[in-house]
Amino acid sequence: MPNNFTLGNKELWSRRQFLKLGLCGAGVVGATALVHTLNSKSQSIVKIPSMEMDDSDNVAHPMKMLREFDYGTIKQENGRTIREFQLTAGTSVIELNSAVSYNIWDLNDRIPGPTLRAKQGDRIRILFLNKAGHSHSLHFHGVHPADMDGVRPVSNGSATIYEFDAEPYGVHLYHCHIEPVTRHIAKGLYGMFIIDPPTPRPPADEIVLVMAGYDVNDDNRNEYYAFNGLPHHYMHHPIQIYQNQLIRLYVLNIIEFDPAVTFHLHANFFDVYRSGMTMTPSEKTDVITMGVAERHILEFAFRYPGKYMFHPHQDAIAENGCMGQFKVITNNSQSFST
Numbered sequence: 191m192p193n194n195f196t197l198g199n200k201e202l203w204s205r206r207q208f209l210k211l212g213l214c215g216a217g218v219v220g221a222t223a224l225v226h227t228l229n230s231k232s233q234s235i236v237k238i239p240s241m242e243m244d245d246s247d248n249v250a251h252p253m254k255m256l257r258e259f260d261y262g263t264i265k266q267e268n269g270r271t272i273r274e275f276q277l278t279a280g281t282s283v284i285e286l287n288s289a290v291s292y293n294i295w296d297l298n299d300r301i302p303g304p305t306l307r308a309k310q311g312d313r314i315r316i317l318f319l320n321k322a323g324h325s326h327s328l329h330f331h332g333v334h335p336a337d338m339d340g341v342r343p344v345s346n347g348s349a350t351i352y353e354f355d356a357e358p359y360g361v362h363l364y365h366c367h368i369e370p371v372t373r374h375i376a377k378g379l380y381g382m383f384i385i386d387p388p389t390p391r392p393p394a395d396e397i398v399l400v401m402a403g404y405d406v407n408d409d410n411r412n413e414y415y416a417f418n419g420l421p422h423h424y425m426h427h428p429i430q431i432y433q434n435q436l437i438r439l440y441v442l443n444i445i446e447f448d449p450a451v452t453f454h455l456h457a458n459f460f461d462v463y464r465s466g467m468t469m470t471p472s473e474k475t476d477v478i479t480m481g482v483a484e485r486h487i488l489e490f491a492f493r494y495p496g497k498y499m500f501h502p503h504q505d506a507i508a509e510n511g512c513m514g515q516f517k518v519i520t521n522n523s524q525s526f527s528t
Contacts, residue, residue: 236393239430239519249282249294250301250419256397256429259384260304262314273308273356274315279322279366279379286414286421286511292406294378295322295366301419302400302444303364303381310359310385316352320344326374329367330383331483333357341367359387361440361466361485376405376412376446382485384440387469394438394489395431401453401480401502401512403445412447414511415502421511428517433495439488440466443480445507450481452503455490463487477503492518 243253262273282296297303308314320326329340334354344350365371366379382398402419403412414421431437439460443451454477461471462478466487478486492498495518501508 236395237432237435237521238395239432241430242427248420249284249296249299250416250423252416252418252420252423253427255300255302255305255418256399257395258305258398259307259396261307270313272315273312274317275304275306276317276319277303277328278319279326281322282378284378284419286404286406286416290406290414292404295324295326295374296378297381301378302402303379305382305384305398305440306364307384307386308356310357310388312356314352314354314356317349318344318352319349320346322346322379325368326366326379327368328352328364328379330354330364331362332360332383332385339367340364343368356385358467359385361442361487363442363444363483363485365444365483372446375444376403380444382440382442384466389469391438391469392436394436396438396440397429397431398440398442399500399514400442401445401451403447403507403512405447410447412445412507412510415445415507416511417514422513424514428497428515430517430519431492433518433520434491434493436489436491439490440485441480441488442485443482445512446482448482448504448507450479451507451512452477452479453488453500454503455488455500456498457494458490458492458498460488460490463489492516494518495520 241253260275262275265272265274277297280296280299282294283291284294284301285291294301316328318328323346325343325345327340327342327344338352338354340352362383362385364381364383366374368374382400399417402416404414405411406413417424441453445451459474459476462473462475464472464486497515497517499515501513
């Protein structure tokens with residue numbers, strides 16, 4: 191890697207310019223794969239209900255985000271596979287409801303940022319461009335060298351590259367680490383980072399839920415909360431799942447200003463895989479407490495059809511937007527397979 195950490199504002203976001211700088215190798219063998227799986231063969235028996243996707247100009251797309259994973263672009267360099275991602279920080283306005291809009295920082299024109307996914311041992315390369323008007327960075331949870339830790343600022347109009355091996359397997363996250371860190375995260379610069387284990391987990395309907403808050407009046411208290419970007423979205427548009435189908439829920443709490451929240455599932459219990467770093471569950475429960483940046487895999491299946499709520503058990507947080515429903519349907523309904 192070159193000694194200069196950031197690329198100047200003349201070297202903006204294009205593959206050609208990165209190639210000129212010698213920072214982007216040749217040998218692309220696959221494009222970005224969304225709503226895909228590293229183990230597609232083993233996942234082929236999983237049935238997923240077809241659902242209407244978000245049809246709006248909002249920067250949040252909760253229905254799309256549920257099962258959308260970004261596996262990057264696969265490249266071969268010097269006999270090794272590289273998994274390359276591109277993330278651009280920008281600015282947007284999110285419509286939290288019909289009366290309230292809020293200025294945010296976004297990643298790839300969305301909040302939360304893309305759910306990045308790899309397999310343990312993959313070489314990861316993140317091409318990061320900052321177009322958000324302030325200095326930002328990307329800090330990835332996991333194991334990596336100090337110079338890849340994402341604590342140095344990348345000025346507006348500049349770019350940098352983070353490169354490291356994906357380890358250990360588990361549910362991780364990435365976020366801006368420029369002070370004040372709480373503000374930079376709360377305004378939208380965060381996303382989930384999943385590293386799959388060497389031995390695949392059993393087939394399941396895999397769903398992502400990121401809990402976040404919005405401090406719209408800058409008083410260091412959240413006025414609104416949301417799963418996957420928009421308050422109350424899954425109450426009005428329940429998440430469809432199949433009866434007796436194993437659900438693998440990747441849950442992340444990134445709510446700043448509140449020291450901890452809970453996640454509660456109605457009429458059921460779930461197996462807990464803490465931080466996603468184990469292949470066997472540590473416990474079975476229907477409510478779990480999560481501090482800021484905590485994340486887990488929760489697995490369950492519903493025995494009976496119907497609608498079932500999920501939410502933090504702090505009523506104020508749930509009532510102000512962090513609430514949703516699963517709609518359990520029978521296998522006779524229309525579906526498609528991954």
